[in-house]
Amino acid sequence: MQDSGKPKKSALRVMRSLEAHSLLAIIFGGLIYILAVTGTLSVFNHELQRWEQPNAPEMQSISAEAAERAAYAVFKSEETPTTHLYVTFPRTDLPRTVITTDTQAFFADENGEIVAEESFPWTQFLLDLHYYLHMPQTLGLTVVGALGIMLIALSISGVLAHPRIFRDAFTFRRGAGRLTTVDLHNRLSVWTMPFHFSNALTGSILGVASVLAFVIAAAGFDGETGDVFAPIFGSEPAANAAPANIATITKPIEHIEKTFPDIDPTFFIMHDPGTVGQNSQIVGKHNNRLIFGDYYTYNAAGEYQGNVGISDGTIGQQIIGSVYNVHFGNWGGLPVKLAYLLFGVSLCVIVASGLKIYFTKRREKGDPAPRLEGAWAGIIWGTPTALALTLFVALLDVVPALGLVAIFWLSLATMIAYGSRSGRKATKRQLITANCALLVGIIIAYIGRYQEAVMSFAGLPVTISLAALIVVFLLLKQTSEQTHMEAGPDFAPAE
Known part of the structure; x- marks a missing residue:
């Protein structure tokens, strides 16, 4: 006679399938979230480049003669012949002249004299993360393009699944628990849909175009x-x-x-x-x-x-x-970049709240998934923490560029694993604390490395932004602690 205390095989199969489905949602949702965070930061990649090297000479323009003098000097310094020689002219958000070959890049001053080597390892790490997720180029472009297509599908299906979504565009139930999160998710989705749709579409085009080109070239252009x-x-x-x-x-x-x-x-x-x-x-x-x-x-x-x-x-x-x-967002200057920042943060909140709603529903139905929920908290709060950690290490200049890649993914994996063991609330609070500590360390390390250059137009805006980010995280931590006291301790993850 079968023991009635044990679940049936069919029930176990359904349970395991549900867990596998949830795990896949976390993996793909996490990758979309990483792209949303890095994409928001990448809008300011020129500002970040300036911040990483605040001592570089800056100018509004450079004469043709000076540009030629600098380019010729770099060309003559090449040990092996280069197939390309570039001059990057000063622009509003990156007022610097850079001479680049296939193997090296140097700053030039207004007189065409070579001053210093260009190096912005963390900004390049960030761009590579957003472009390729640090995968081989073709594979990375394919995955990123596919995630963009997935985001388009999620946007469309979200609208179709909520027939009142536009009618309730201004509905927001404050202090209503899960319904507050639902309203926040839906309202932000509606208000920012044109941006997210166009951004996902253009991202998909950028990601898939190169892959399609390889296929078309192999089929009809001799590769x-x-x-x-x-x-x-x-x-x-x-x-x-x-x-x-x-x-x-x-x-x-x-x-x-x-x-x-x-x-x-x-x-x-x-x-x-x-x-x-x-x-x-x-x-x-x-x-x-x-x-x-x-x-x-x-x-x-x-x-x-x-x-x-x-x-x-x-x-x-x-x-x-x-x-x-x-x-x-490389059009319209700083106002457009700030708009992209607002929309990008909104997308991060939309992605984060989507799975939060799902896990809350499971808890309300008596079917919690504490390990997966904690892992999701590890992704949401671990991604900015891992980025801050790599920036701190980059400022110390103690590891090569490839080391930043390893530090990011290993630290993020560790925080996800920690979240699956500690629960969502504890993970959120502790990672916010870690983020604040790292941001303080970044500012101290930056001041120690560049000293008076910190106060330059190249260094000050990003430094002030980092300080403002510390305040934001402290407010989030305070809110999290208040919510934790009102809701009681984290439920224990299942063994």
Whole structure:
């Protein structure tokens, strides 16, 4: 006779399936959350680059002669021939001149003198995390693009699942427990839906485009992905590796400044410098346009060869040329960046509250999942803590860039495991405390490393933002402690 105290095999199978389903939701939800957090921070990547090197020379513009002098100096310093030589011109949010090759990058001053090597390891770590989740490039782009598609599907299904969602757009039940979280989730979802939909769509395009290009190139372009993108971004002339004197840089810059005064040059690119096949392009930004710019091409003698057409070509070219700026908020200056910050934080809250609602419903039905709920708390509060930890280590300059990747994922995994054992409430409080301590340590380490440069225009805004973030976390900690006292202690995770 079967023991009635033991659950049936079918019930166990359903229970295990539900746990597996919840675990998958945590994994994919956690990855979307990481992309939301890093994407919000990535909007300010230029400001973060300046903050990481506040001593670098800054200027509003640089003359064509000075840019050429600096580029030639870096080119001559190359031990092995480079296939590209770049000049990054000063811009409003990154007022610096940088000379870059395939292997190195240096700051130049207004006179064209090479001053220091460019290095922003933490900002690059952050961008790589958002672009690829630190996976190999093709795989990372595929996963990130798929997560963007998943976010689009969640946005659409969320609207369809709540027929009154727009009618109740201003309904908010304060102090109503789970219903307060539900209202917050739904209201933020409705108010910010255009942003999240467009951001997920453009992110998906950026992620999937490269993967599709590989497939299309393999099918019909002999594996040459450049040929796939040529109708949009143009193609390079045939290479000729025979040595030659390096091409002029001054003439193209002077030409675009004189002929197209309404265009702001952002990059100068020389392909195959020091060879017979060398040619140059200037990326020119068009004000009051969403496109990132257009390519203006010059031969080795500095003679203008025409533009690619992103600014005045087909509608498809102009749309594709706008995807990057729409996704990262690189248009409209600081007001747009601050709007993206607000929308990005909203998306983080939406993602975090979505699974919180699910776990609360399970608890109310008498079917809690304390380990999974604690693990979710580890993701939500561990992600900013792990980012703060990597920033602190980066300031100490004690590990290589690859070490930051290991520190982030290992520390996040540890915090998730800790959350699954300690419960959601304790995990939240303790990780908030750890975050505050790390942010204080970051500010102290930054002051100790850069001293008077902390007060510069490059250093001060981000430092003040970090101090404000400490206050925000302290307020969150206080609110969490009050809620904990009112609700009682954390329920014990099941053994």
